Structure formats: C-alpha cells, structure tokens
Amino acid sequence: MTLYLLRRVLLAVVTLWILSIIVFFAGQVLPGDPGRAVLGPFAAERAVRAYDHQLGVDRPLLVQYFGWIGGLLHGNMGTSYTYRSPVEPFIASALANSGKLALLALVIIVPLGIAGGVVAAVYSGRIIDRVISLSGLAGSTVPEFVSGIVLILVFGIALKALPITAATDPGASFADQLDHLILPVIPLVLVLFGYIARMARAGTVEALDSDYARTAVLKGLRRRTMIRRHILRNSLLPTITVIATQTGYLIGGLVVVETLFNYQGIGRLIFNAANGKDFPMLEAGVLVIGVVYMVATLIADVLYTALSPRLRVGAAS
Amino acid sequence: MSADVAVPGEVTVAHAYAAPPASWRLLARKPAFVAGAGILLLWMACAVLGHLIAPYDPLAQQLLARNAAPSGTHLLGTDPLGRDVLSRVISGARDILTIAPLATLLGAVLGTALGLIMGYFGGIVDAVISRIVEAVLALPVVIVAFLFVVAVGPSSLTLIVVIGFIFTPLIARTVRTAVLIEGQQDYLPAARLLGERPAYIMIAEILPNVLPVIVVEFTVRLGYAIFAVATLSFLGFGVQQPTPDWGGDIAANYGLLGAGYWWETLFPALAIASVVMALNLVTDSIEQVLSS
Numbered sequence: 001m002t003l004y005l006l007r008r009v010l011l012a013v014v015t016l017w018i019l020s021i022i023v024f025f026a027g028q029v030l031p032g033d034p035g036r037a038v039l040g041p042f043a044a045e046r047a048v049r050a051y052d053h054q055l056g057v058d059r060p061l062l063v064q065y066f067g068w069i070g071g072l073l074h075g076n077m078g079t080s081y082t083y084r085s086p087v088e089p090f091i092a093s094a095l096a097n098s099g100k101l102a103l104l105a106l107v108i109i110v111p112l113g114i115a116g117g118v119v120a121a122v123y124s125g126r127i128i129d130r131v132i133s134l135s136g137l138a139g140s141t142v143p144e145f146v147s148g149i150v151l152i153l154v155f156g157i158a159l160k161a162l163p164i165t166a167a168t169d170p171g172a173s174f175a176d177q178l179d180h181l182i183l184p185v186i187p188l189v190l191v192l193f194g195y196i197a198r199m200a201r202a203g204t205v206e207a208l209d210s211d212y213a214r215t216a217v218l219k220g221l222r223r224r225t226m227i228r229r230h231i232l233r234n235s236l237l238p239t240i241t242v243i244a245t246q247t248g249y250l251i252g253g254l255v256v257v258e259t260l261f262n263y264q265g266i267g268r269l270i271f272n273a274a275n276g277k278d279f280p281m282l283e284a285g286v287l288v289i290g291v292v293y294m295v296a297t298l299i300a301d302v303l304y305t306a307l308s309p310r311l312r313v314g315a316a317s
Numbered sequence: 318m319s320a321d322v323a324v325p326g327e328v329t330v331a332h333a334y335a336a337p338p339a340s341w342r343l344l345a346r347k348p349a350f351v352a353g354a355g356i357l358l359l360w361m362a363c364a365v366l367g368h369l370i371a372p373y374d375p376l377a378q379q380l381l382a383r384n385a386a387p388s389g390t391h392l393l394g395t396d397p398l399g400r401d402v403l404s405r406v407i408s409g410a411r412d413i414l415t416i417a418p419l420a421t422l423l424g425a426v427l428g429t430a431l432g433l434i435m436g437y438f439g440g441i442v443d444a445v446i447s448r449i450v451e452a453v454l455a456l457p458v459v460i461v462a463f464l465f466v467v468a469v470g471p472s473s474l475t476l477i478v479v480i481g482f483i484f485t486p487l488i489a490r491t492v493r494t495a496v497l498i499e500g501q502q503d504y505l506p507a508a509r510l511l512g513e514r515p516a517y518i519m520i521a522e523i524l525p526n527v528l529p530v531i532v533v534e535f536t537v538r539l540g541y542a543i544f545a546v547a548t549l550s551f552l553g554f555g556v557q558q559p560t561p562d563w564g565g566d567i568a569a570n571y572g573l574l575g576a577g578y579w580w581e582t583l584f585p586a587l588a589i590a591s592v593v594m595a596l597n598l599v600t601d602s603i604e605q606v607l608s609s
Contacts, residue, residue: 026468137601141540141593145551145564149571149586153579164575252459256548260571270460271552274467289460
C-alpha cells in the first residue's frame with residue numbers, strides 16, 4: 001500500500017514537471033512582448049526594452065525557466081505584470097471562490113448522477129433508461145455557455161427569479177452567496193451528469209448480472225433490499241474514479257461559467273491573464289489547476305484502494 | 318458432392334459483401350438516426366450554400382435597425398450593429414462545421430496510427446508512449462487548448478491543429494485497447510508466419526477489424542470538437558469577429574441580455590445546441606447498430 005502510494009505520488013510529480021514545462025514554454029511563445037502589452041502601443045521602444053529587462057523576459061528561456069521553477073520551489077509564484085505585485089494573493093482568493101462553486105457542483109452532481117445511473121440500470125432497456133442515457137449524453141456535449149445563456153434568459157430575465165451574476169458584495173450572507181451561485185452551478189451539473197450516470201449505470205448493470213446478485217434473488221431477498229445492500233456498494237467503486245477525473249472537465253468548465261456569470265474565480269483569472277498577456281499569472285493559474293487535478297485523482301486512487309476489499313487484502317499480504 | 322462443398326463458401330462470400338448495406342438499412346430504420354442526420358444535413362446545407370440561402374448579407378450593417386426584435390423583415394431580429402441574426406446564424410454554420418470535423422479527422426488519423434503501433438509492438442514502445450499519453454491526459458482538455466491557442470494566436474488552422482493534437486492520445490488509447498483484443502485472434506500469427514511486414518499487417522489485417530471502434534470514437538470525439546470550438550470562440554480565441562460565428566456572436570451580444578435583446582444571443586445558442594443534439598442522436602444510433 002505504502003509502496004503503491006509512493007509510486008503514485010512520484011508519477012504525479014513527474015506529470016507536474018512535464019506540465020510546468022508545457023505551461024512555461026506555451027507562455028513564452030505568446031505573441032507580443034509583455035513590456036509592449038503593459039505599457040501600451042504608444043510607449044517608446046526604449047521604454048519597452050527597459051521594462052522587459054526589468055522583468056527579466058529578455059534573458060534566455062532556459063535561464064528564465066530555472067529562475068521560475070526555483071522560485072516555485074521556494075513558494076514564490078512570480079510577480080504579476082499587470083498588477084506589479086506577487087500573484088499568490090490573487091491565486092489564493094480566486095481558488096477559494098472557484099472552490100465554493102466546484103464544491104456546490106459536486107455536492108449536487110454526485111448523488112444525482114449516481115441515482116440517475118442506478119435507476120437507468122435497474123430499468124435497463126426501458127424508456128426511462130433511454131431518457132436518462134440520452135439526456136446525459138446531450139447534457140455532456142452542450143457547451144456550458146449555451147445552457148448558461150438559456151438559464152439566464154429563463155430564470156434570470158423572464159421569471160426574474162434568480163440573479164444573473166455570481167458576484168456578491170463583500171460580506172454577503174451565506175444564503176445570499178448561495179442564491180447567486182445557483183444559476184452558474186447548473187451548467188456544470190448538466191455537463192457532468194452524463195459521465196457520472198453512465199459510469200454508475202455500467203457498474204450497476206455489471207453488479208446486477210453477477211452471481212451474488214442471482215444468489216440474493218434466489219434466497220428470497222426483496223429487490224429493493226438487494227439493490228441497497230449488494231448492488232450499490234459494488235457499483236459505486238468505478239464511479240469514484242470517474243468523479244475524480246471529471247474534476248478536470250469541471251475546472252475547464254469554470255473558465256466559461258465564471259466568464260459568463262462574472263465570477264472572480266481561477267477560470268476568470270487565467271482568462272483575464274491570457275488576454276492581458278500576464279505570463280506569471282497565467283502560468284501560476286494553470287499550474288495550480290494542474291496541482292488541484294493531480295491531488296483529486298490521487299485522493300480518488302487512495303479512496304478506491306481503501307474501499308475495495310480485494311485490493312486492501314492484496315496490499316496487506 | 319463438390320457442389321455441396323462450394324455452396325457454403327459462396328454463402329459466406331455473399332454474406333460478407335451484404336453486411337454493410339444491412340447495417341445501413343438498420344440505421345435508416347431508426348427514427349433517432351433519421352432525425353439527427355436530417356438536422357445535420359440541414360446545417361451542412363447552410364454551411365455550403367449559406368450565401369445563397371441567407372436573406373441578407375451577414376456582414377451588412379443597417380444602422381437604423383439596430384437591436385430590432387424579430388419581425389417580418391428580420392425573422393430572428395438584428396444585432397447591435399443592425400446585422401440580420403438569421404443570416405448570421407445560417408452563415409455561422411460554415412466555420413464550426415469545417416473546423417470540428419477536420420480537427421477530429423486529424424486526431425483520428427494520428428491517434429489510429431499511434432494506437433496501432435502501441436497495440437501491435439507493445440513492450441518498450443508501448444510503455445514510453447503510454448507515459449506521454451498519461452501526462453497529456455492529466456491536463457484538463459479545455460485548459461490545454463486554451464493555453465496553446467492563446468500562445469499561437471487564434472486562427473482556423475490553429476484550432477484544427479490544437480484540438481487534433483489533444484484528441485490524438487485519447488483516440489490512441491481506445492485504438493490500442495481494440496488492437497490488443499484483436500491481437501488474440503489466430504489470423505495475426507498466420508500473417509506473421511506468411512512473412513508479412515508489420516506495417517502491412519497493421520494496415521491491411523488489423524485496421525479493417527478495428528474500424529468500427531474508430532468510427533464510434535470519431536463520432537463521439539466530433540461532438541467534443543464542436544464543444545471545444547464553440548467554447549474557444551465564445552472565449553474570444555476561436556473564429557474572430559466580424560466573421561459570423563455562433564460562439565463569437567454569443568460572446569459579442571450576451572451582455573445585452575439584461576436590456577431585453579434576447580434574440581441575438583438565444584438563436585446562435587439554439588443553433589449550437591441543435592447541432593450537438595443531432596450529432597448525439599446519430600452517434601447513439603451508430604453505436605447501437607455496431608454493437609448489436
């Protein structure tokens with residue numbers, strides 16, 4: 001178990017390192033130079049060059065990379081070109097905001113997706129199964145901004161039932177914040193529902209087909225009891241892994257949803273950084289997303305191992 | 318006796334040639350497939366004949382008819398620059414319906430080649446490529462696309478290449494699994510014993526057998542490609558204004574939703590949704606027919 005975990009962490013570190021290289025070099029080929037972007041099109045060429053020199057972006061790329069990665073290892077993520085101050089406070093507050101949105105989405109989607117999948121599997125082949133499977137498939141491929149627009153139109157503008165921006169005044173109450181997050185969270189839920197329901201359905205169908213399910217039926221257990229006691233536990237294992245891998249899609253969705261609903265999260269932060277050619281902010285933001293994603297998959301792997309009796313016994317011997 | 322022996326052989330041959338039309342007939346009998354394919358064909362017609370069907374020039378501005386509500390003259394209204402929304406929705410089909418299929422095709426070709434090599438050779442080749450594939454898969458797809466499109470600058474070609482490259486490892490993984498399953502069949506050792514070269518075996522022997530998997534994977538990925546192109550356009554890193562584009566038009570106009578100008582945002586949004594839904598109906602039907 002320890003050895004397995006060590007291996008997993010090591011792999012995650014290697015992947016992160018590859019990610020840091022990709023992020024850094026993609027950041028450096030960005031068209032236009034930061035001095036010009038910050039000082040504007042009318043600044044003198046000499047001023048731009050001086051500013052670039054001050055930022056250190058006129059050094060060779062390898063030197064810049066090692067400077068950057070060295071800083072990261074000391075907890076220094078860089079200085080924003082746009083705000084001329086360290087990026088950490090921006091990243092931290094954006095991450096906290098996105099965390100609220102993502103957590104709310106997960107709290108809604110996990111029970112909903114699992115319930116949908118189990119119902120579809122139990123009524124496999126019937127109309128309700130087709131409806132759940134097809135709507136899940138449709139939901140997972142309609143872009144968040146499309147469903148978001150329709151939601152804004154219906155609930156925000158036609159019915160005037162919910163606020164159409166996610167931003168609240170500082171110090172707003174929990175209920176007020178929640179009220180502002182309802183509309184933004186629905187597009188995320190729609191996209192994720194299909195994946196989770198499909199996994200839960202596949203797991204349940206397999207479990208229903210197993211020998212122990214047949215035994216349970218033959219010994220006279222009621223169908224409801226059998227599903228709750230024997231099927232659910234087995235069908236939920238693969239679902240855990242899927243939920244973790246979906247954090248990636250969730251984070252990708254945040255860029256769109258946060259832009260659409262004007263919410264100061266990590267997605268909007270990297271979107272603004274990309275538009276403003278604020279390399280350090282962009283690089284730090286994407287790297288933080290990578291770390292969050294890696295940690296989520298790691299936790300899922302650990303949970304999977306801990307919950308699966310077979311793997312647990314195998315590791316103990 | 319000899320006639321009896323020949324008959325089963327002929328039946329097999331006839332059956333082999335009859336197979337594709339049979340699955341087509343099965344598809345054509347599914348209402349979901351017919352509906353989906355019909356909607357897709359409609360949008361393809363818009364993409365090809367857009368300038369002939371559209372009632373107005375999608376770029377023509379009428380400054381006296383800005384933000385006009387849907388009416389007899391402008392069926393879907395006009396946008397803030399007085400451009401006809403219906404014409405822009407019709408013409409907007411072109412870019413997304415060229416970029417997404419080309420990107421998916423690029424990903425499918427590269428992914429199939431990679432998957433065949435990984436599955437056929439196995440060993441170190443497979444292990445090394447699998448590591449790289451895993452590293453790429455560990456990054457959120459939209460974020461990677463975003464990063465690279467920003468880096469290289471938005472253009473149709475950039476979108477095709479970036480999305481194609483991101484799809485490559487995803488498709489490679491699926492093809493690799495299919496090839497591994499296929500590897501247990503007897504015809505592979507037979508082909509090797511005949512002295513056929515690996516490239517020939519992969520292309521002439523394995524590829525036709527894993528083709529159904531690739532077809533399904535292609536249609537599924539096509540949906541995600543449309544998702545990605547629309548999203549990047551919405552974020553301002555796809556097709557650039559003033560070229561009519563659904564995602565781009567939504568991004569340009571959704572700020573006016575609060576002012577009550579809903580038509581210039583809603584209709585492009587419905588266009589995207591209809592394409593995606595139609596594609597899902599087609600994909601789902603193909604999957605069912607191929608797996609039955």
